[in-house]
Amino acid sequence: MTPSKLGQRLSIGWMLAIYAFLYLPIASLIAYSFNDSKMVTLWGGFTFRWYGELWHDRDIMEAFKLSLEIALISASLSVVLGTLAALSLVRYPGFRGRALFSSMVNAPLVMPDVIVGLSLLLLLVAIQKTFGFPERGMMTIVLGHTLLGMAYATVVVRSRLLEMDKSLEEAALDLGAKPFQVFRRITLPIITQALLSAWLLTFTVSLDDVVITAFLSGPGSNTLPIVIFSRAKLGLNPMVNVVATLTVVVVGTALLLGSWWMAQQERKRAREMSLSWQQASQIESH
DSSP states (O other): OHHHHHHHHHHHHHHHHHHHHHHHHHHHHHHTTTBBSSSSSSSOOOOOHHHHHHOHHHHHHHHHHHHHHHHHHHHHHHEEEEEEEEHHHHOOOTTTTHHHHHHHHHHHHHHHHHHHHHHHHHHHHHHHHHHSSSTTTTTHHHHHOOOOHHHHHHHHHHHHHHHHHHHHHHHHHTOOHHHHHHIIIHHHHHHHHHHHHHHHHHHHHHTTOHHHHHHHOOOTTTHHHHHHHHHTOOOHHHHHHHHHHHHHHHHHHHHHHHHHHHHHHHHHHHHHHHHHHHHHHHHHHH
């Protein structure tokens, strides 16, 4: 066996080992969600009864609904704020305080979640004492998740804006288009894929956050990860496996659909650009 083939096989084996380490626990969790035994590590036969009992578990269903609402709101807010921050950093690089603004936007990415959650808790408690609101609950959790998600969204959108050809926007401005028209008709269609990627990323981050949520949640505002974490401390049961399985299915389906849509848009954009170049070549030839 030649050294190149040996190195290739070792690389493939190492990659397979990493994938097995990452995904075999998830696969076993999904398999044991169909376990008929109440002991999660003891197989007692195949059954769907835990999926039926899940609908009668009021705590889990309310927690899932709350988690979904928070993730939808915070992901949407994060994309809007992250896009504005990315546009400011890329399109206006010379404004005063840019370095401070950039560091503050990126700070949640490198700062421990415990520090972020504790600082937000102290700030919101001080605001509540002064103005009487907001109460710890859904609103405070949304604010915390938006703070974290905005940092992720800014990174994703900013990278797309840096790759974008500015001459397209400049040509539209030279032809008499207003700045908002340029953004709506030129910039926004080009960065749509980045916006969707940022939304999916921030939605996932919000859906499975535990640390920040634990600091900002109040009575009656426990999200699904908090409920799962609290039940896991008392001993795992197949119901937790069912919830985790459904979460994996929902998030995985959303990611697959988003990836498929982005691939379709990329092919469509490539066809349109190819057609534009062909038309331009024909005009020049005539």
